[in-house]
Amino acid sequence: MGHQMAYQSLTRTFQRLHHFAHLGAIASWDQAAMMPAKGNEARAAAQAELQVLMHQLITAPELAQQLRSAEQENLDEAQRASLREMCREWRQANLLPSELVEAKTLAASRCEHAWRSQRKNNDWQGFLPNFREVLRLAREEAALLAEANGVSRYDALLDKYEPGMRSAEIARIFDDVKSWLPGLIERARAKQAGETVIRPQGPFPVERQRELGLEAMKLLGFDFDGGRLDVSTHPFCGGVPEDVRITTRYRDDDFAQSLMGIVHETGHARYEQGLPRDLLSLPVGRARSMGIHESQSLSFEMQLGCSRGFLQLLAPMLRRHFGDQPAFDADNLAKLFTRVEPGYIRVDADELCYPAHVILRFEIERALIDGEIEAEDVPALWDEKMMAYLGVDTRGNYRDGCLQDIHWTDTFGYFPSYTLGAMYAAQYFATMRRAEPGLDDKIGRGELEPVFGWLRENIWSQGSRWSTDELVRRATGEALTPAHYRAHLEARYLG
Amino acid sequence: MGHQMAYQSLTRTFQRLHHFAHLGAIASWDQAAMMPAKGNEARAAAQAELQVLMHQLITAPELAQQLRSAEQENLDEAQRASLREMCREWRQANLLPSELVEAKTLAASRCEHAWRSQRKNNDWQGFLPNFREVLRLAREEAALLAEANGVSRYDALLDKYEPGMRSAEIARIFDDVKSWLPGLIERARAKQAGETVIRPQGPFPVERQRELGLEAMKLLGFDFDGGRLDVSTHPFCGGVPEDVRITTRYRDDDFAQSLMGIVHETGHARYEQGLPRDLLSLPVGRARSMGIHESQSLSFEMQLGCSRGFLQLLAPMLRRHFGDQPAFDADNLAKLFTRVEPGYIRVDADELCYPAHVILRFEIERALIDGEIEAEDVPALWDEKMMAYLGVDTRGNYRDGCLQDIHWTDTFGYFPSYTLGAMYAAQYFATMRRAEPGLDDKIGRGELEPVFGWLRENIWSQGSRWSTDELVRRATGEALTPAHYRAHLEARYLG
Incomplete structure (x- = not known):
C-alpha cells in the first residue's frame, strides 16, 4: 500500500x-x-x-x-x-455538543430513577414532567443529527442503531405486518384452544438449570475458552469479543425462561466470538447493527431453539438434568414453547405477539420525535393500539402499559431492531433451507454446523464491512423480505 | 482555607x-x-x-x-x-526514564516466562543470563533513585515498599533475630517431638470449605456489601477499597491452607475496607506500606487466627461444616497450626521458620543491589544460609532453593516487609493486651470488636497520614520493638 x-x-x-x-x-x-x-x-x-x-x-x-x-x-x-x-x-x-450529552445523561438518570417507583405506583402524571424533558432533549439531538445527515428527525435516531435504515421503509414493512398479524394471532389461538399442553413440574434446582444451560451453550458452539456464563438481574451479552460474558437469571419453578434466555444470549455471543479477529480494534470489525445482532439471538432462540429438531435434542437433556416427565416429550415442548397468549408486557410476549408490541412502540416514538404528538398523548394511543393489535385493554393501567419499558427514559429509535432482527433471522433460515433441504433432519440429529457455518461465513465474519442492506443481500440473495417472516410464523403456528 | x-x-x-x-x-x-x-x-x-x-x-x-x-x-x-x-x-x-521502565518490564517478563520451565528443570544456568539482565536494570533503577533520594542503592528500592525504612535498621533487627531464632526453632522442635497431633481426615468438599471460609470472614468482620470471596491460582487481596476482592484456592484433602489463607486475606481486606473513606482518591488515603499491610494480614492469621481463643471459636465451626473429628478439638488445632518443620519453601513455611527465609533473602538481595556480590554468587550463599538458619541442605537443588520465588524476576527490596509485618503485628497485640488484660478471654467468647476497634482506630483509619514510624509510635507508644515478636514466639512455641 x-x-x-x-x-x-x-x-x-x-x-x-x-x-x-x-x-x-x-x-x-x-x-x-x-x-x-x-x-x-x-x-x-x-x-x-x-x-x-x-x-x-x-x-x-x-x-x-x-x-x-x-x-x-x-x-x-x-x-x-x-x-x-x-x-x-x-x-x-x-455532532452533539457535550452540554447536550451531559444534559441527556442527567435527564435520563433522573427520569429512570423516579420511574422505578412511579411504575410501581401506576403514576403516569408523576412520570410526565421528567418524560417531557427527556423527549425535549431527544428531539434536540434528533434535530442536530437530522440536519447533519440530511434525514428526518426520527430517522436520525434510528440510524444510530440501524445504519442506513429509514422509518418509511420500516413503516411500509410494519403496515404489512399489521394487515395479517391480528388475524394470524386469532387463528393460532383458535387452533391452540383445542390442544392439551402438559406443564413441567418444578422445582428445578438452580444448579441443575445452570448445568443444563452450560450444556446447551456447548451444543450451540459457545467457546468457553473465550467467554463465561453468570447471573444478573437483567440478562445480557457483554464483555468483549475476545471474552464474551453472557448472563441469565434462574427461578426454581421455571426452567424455560432461563434456558431459552441462555440460547438467546448465546446467539449474541457467537456473533461476537465470530467477528473478524484481525479487525476487532476497529469499528469495521464490530457487529453491523442492533437489528443484525438481534437476528443472531433470534436465529438461535426462535429459528433454531424452538424448531422441532432442536426440541428433539433438548428433550433427553431435560430428562437427564431434571428426571423424566411427560412434559419433556418433544411434541409437548413444541406446544409449550409456541403457546400464544396476548398480554400486557413486551418482554414476556410470545413470538407471535411480540411484533405487535414493537410496532406500537415504533409508531408512538416516531410520532413523538417527529413532533406529531406530545408526551401526554402517549397513554391514549397506547390503549388504542393495544386493543387494535392484541385485543388487550390497558386503560388506566400505565404500570403494565406505557410505563413498562425503560427505553424511553433515554433511547428512541431502538424498538424496530427487535422485529427487524426476527425478520432477518427468518430470511437466513429460508436461505439455509433452500441450500440444504435436509437441514431440519440434521438439526434433529444434532448436526448444527451447517447453521453455524452459514452464519459464520455470511454474518459473523463480515463485521461491519458492508452496509446492512448489502450484508443481507450478499447472505440471502435479496434485500430484507418480510414474507419469509410471515411464512415462518404461519408454518409454525398454523402448520 | x-x-x-x-x-x-x-x-x-x-x-x-x-x-x-x-x-x-x-x-x-x-x-x-x-x-x-x-x-x-x-x-x-x-x-x-x-x-x-x-x-x-x-x-x-x-x-x-x-x-x-x-x-x-x-x-x-x-x-x-x-x-x-x-x-x-x-x-x-x-525519577525513572520511561525507557528504563520499559526495559525493566520486558526483562522481567522474559525472565519470568523462562523461569516457569527453568524452575521445573532445576536449570540455574539457564536462568542466570536473564537474571543478570534483570539485576543490571534493578541496579540502574536503584542508582537513579538513590542519587535523587540521598540514600544507598538498596535502601532506594526498599523505600518503594517501606517508605522511610533503612536497611541498616533492618540488618540490626534481623541480626538480633538470627541470634535467637535457630535456638528457638530447635527448642520448639524438641518440645513438639513428644507431642501427639491428630491429623484431620478428609476429604473436605470444596463447597463446604467455601461456606466455612465465608463464615470465618463474617466472624472477622468482612463487609460483604463491599467485597467478595472468589478462587484464583495464587490467593490475593485485590479490587478497590470500596469493593475488596479476596481469593483463595481449595484442595479437598486439606481445609487448613484455604481457611487460614482466607483469614490472612481478610486481614488485608479489612485494612482496605477501613481506610479513610473521604480520602480514598488521594495517595494519603491509601495503605501506609507493604509491611503495615502485612501486619494486618498477620494480625488476623497469626496473632488472632492461631490464638487459643480463636481456635475455640473455630472448633465448633469445623464440626458443623465437616462433621465431628477428634482433630477438631481446640487443643489439637493449636498443635496442628503451630507445628514447626524447617523446609525448603518460603510460602509453605510455618510461623517460626518463616523469618529465616526472609532474612536469607534480604541479605542476598541487599548484597546484590549494593554490588557486593554478583548473580552467580547466589546459589552458594543460599546453601550456606539455609544450612545456618534452618539446617536445611539445598546444594544443587535450585528448584527448591534460589529458583523458588518469583520476586527477583522484577522486585528487589520487598522481602523484609513480610517479617516487619509479623513484628508490627506482635507489637500491636502486646499493646492491646496491656490495655485490656482480658482480651484473650474475650476472643474465646467471640468478642472480637476490641481487636477490630483497636486496628480500625490506630491503623486502618489513618491511611498514609503519618510516616510508618510515627504511625507505629502513635499506635503502640514506641518505635518498632522486635522484642514483642520474640516474646510472642517464645510464649507460643515454648510456653
Whole structure:
C-alpha cells in the first residue's frame, strides 16, 4: 500500500479507544454480575472518568483533518470500509455538543430513577414532567443529527442503531405486518384452544438449570475458552469479543425462561466470538447493527431453539438434568414453547405477539420525535393500539402499559431492531433451507454446523464491512423480505 | 482555607488517576479470578494502554510546578500530609526514564516466562543470563533513585515498599533475630517431638470449605456489601477499597491452607475496607506500606487466627461444616497450626521458620543491589544460609532453593516487609493486651470488636497520614520493638 499516514494514525486512535472500551466493558459486566452494592459509587465515578477520556479522544480536533486526509490516501477496499465506519463513529460522537450529552445523561438518570417507583405506583402524571424533558432533549439531538445527515428527525435516531435504515421503509414493512398479524394471532389461538399442553413440574434446582444451560451453550458452539456464563438481574451479552460474558437469571419453578434466555444470549455471543479477529480494534470489525445482532439471538432462540429438531435434542437433556416427565416429550415442548397468549408486557410476549408490541412502540416514538404528538398523548394511543393489535385493554393501567419499558427514559429509535432482527433471522433460515433441504433432519440429529457455518461465513465474519442492506443481500440473495417472516410464523403456528 | 489553586488542581489529577486505577484493579482481579484463557491477549493490551495513560498523567510537565506551588499554599496539617504523599508518588514515577521502565518490564517478563520451565528443570544456568539482565536494570533503577533520594542503592528500592525504612535498621533487627531464632526453632522442635497431633481426615468438599471460609470472614468482620470471596491460582487481596476482592484456592484433602489463607486475606481486606473513606482518591488515603499491610494480614492469621481463643471459636465451626473429628478439638488445632518443620519453601513455611527465609533473602538481595556480590554468587550463599538458619541442605537443588520465588524476576527490596509485618503485628497485640488484660478471654467468647476497634482506630483509619514510624509510635507508644515478636514466639512455641 502507498502512503497512509492519516489512515494509520486513525487506526492507532481507534485502537486506543478499543483498549479503553475493553476495560469499560469488563467493568460494566462486573457491575451487573459480580459487584457488591457498596462498590457502586466508586465504579460509577471510574466509568464516568473513562467516558470523559474516550469522548476527548474521539473529539480531538486533529481527527477531522485526518479523516479528510485519509479519504485521499491509497486505501484498499477493506480499508475504505474501515474508514467509512471510523467516519460514522466519529460523526456520532462529534455532532452533539457535550452540554447536550451531559444534559441527556442527567435527564435520563433522573427520569429512570423516579420511574422505578412511579411504575410501581401506576403514576403516569408523576412520570410526565421528567418524560417531557427527556423527549425535549431527544428531539434536540434528533434535530442536530437530522440536519447533519440530511434525514428526518426520527430517522436520525434510528440510524444510530440501524445504519442506513429509514422509518418509511420500516413503516411500509410494519403496515404489512399489521394487515395479517391480528388475524394470524386469532387463528393460532383458535387452533391452540383445542390442544392439551402438559406443564413441567418444578422445582428445578438452580444448579441443575445452570448445568443444563452450560450444556446447551456447548451444543450451540459457545467457546468457553473465550467467554463465561453468570447471573444478573437483567440478562445480557457483554464483555468483549475476545471474552464474551453472557448472563441469565434462574427461578426454581421455571426452567424455560432461563434456558431459552441462555440460547438467546448465546446467539449474541457467537456473533461476537465470530467477528473478524484481525479487525476487532476497529469499528469495521464490530457487529453491523442492533437489528443484525438481534437476528443472531433470534436465529438461535426462535429459528433454531424452538424448531422441532432442536426440541428433539433438548428433550433427553431435560430428562437427564431434571428426571423424566411427560412434559419433556418433544411434541409437548413444541406446544409449550409456541403457546400464544396476548398480554400486557413486551418482554414476556410470545413470538407471535411480540411484533405487535414493537410496532406500537415504533409508531408512538416516531410520532413523538417527529413532533406529531406530545408526551401526554402517549397513554391514549397506547390503549388504542393495544386493543387494535392484541385485543388487550390497558386503560388506566400505565404500570403494565406505557410505563413498562425503560427505553424511553433515554433511547428512541431502538424498538424496530427487535422485529427487524426476527425478520432477518427468518430470511437466513429460508436461505439455509433452500441450500440444504435436509437441514431440519440434521438439526434433529444434532448436526448444527451447517447453521453455524452459514452464519459464520455470511454474518459473523463480515463485521461491519458492508452496509446492512448489502450484508443481507450478499447472505440471502435479496434485500430484507418480510414474507419469509410471515411464512415462518404461519408454518409454525398454523402448520 | 486560603488560596489553594495548585493543591486543588493536584487533587483533581490524583482523582483521575484513582478512577483509572479502579478500572485497572477490577480488570486485574477479573484476570486472575474470572477471565477465560483466550481473553488474555486483549486484556494485556488494554491494561498496557491504561498504564501508558496513567504514566502520562503522573509525568505531565505541569505537575512539577504545581507540587512546588502547593508547598507555598495555605494548607492544613491533613492537606500537608496529603501533599507529601502526592510528592512521593510523583517522585517514584518521574525519577525513572520511561525507557528504563520499559526495559525493566520486558526483562522481567522474559525472565519470568523462562523461569516457569527453568524452575521445573532445576536449570540455574539457564536462568542466570536473564537474571543478570534483570539485576543490571534493578541496579540502574536503584542508582537513579538513590542519587535523587540521598540514600544507598538498596535502601532506594526498599523505600518503594517501606517508605522511610533503612536497611541498616533492618540488618540490626534481623541480626538480633538470627541470634535467637535457630535456638528457638530447635527448642520448639524438641518440645513438639513428644507431642501427639491428630491429623484431620478428609476429604473436605470444596463447597463446604467455601461456606466455612465465608463464615470465618463474617466472624472477622468482612463487609460483604463491599467485597467478595472468589478462587484464583495464587490467593490475593485485590479490587478497590470500596469493593475488596479476596481469593483463595481449595484442595479437598486439606481445609487448613484455604481457611487460614482466607483469614490472612481478610486481614488485608479489612485494612482496605477501613481506610479513610473521604480520602480514598488521594495517595494519603491509601495503605501506609507493604509491611503495615502485612501486619494486618498477620494480625488476623497469626496473632488472632492461631490464638487459643480463636481456635475455640473455630472448633465448633469445623464440626458443623465437616462433621465431628477428634482433630477438631481446640487443643489439637493449636498443635496442628503451630507445628514447626524447617523446609525448603518460603510460602509453605510455618510461623517460626518463616523469618529465616526472609532474612536469607534480604541479605542476598541487599548484597546484590549494593554490588557486593554478583548473580552467580547466589546459589552458594543460599546453601550456606539455609544450612545456618534452618539446617536445611539445598546444594544443587535450585528448584527448591534460589529458583523458588518469583520476586527477583522484577522486585528487589520487598522481602523484609513480610517479617516487619509479623513484628508490627506482635507489637500491636502486646499493646492491646496491656490495655485490656482480658482480651484473650474475650476472643474465646467471640468478642472480637476490641481487636477490630483497636486496628480500625490506630491503623486502618489513618491511611498514609503519618510516616510508618510515627504511625507505629502513635499506635503502640514506641518505635518498632522486635522484642514483642520474640516474646510472642517464645510464649507460643515454648510456653
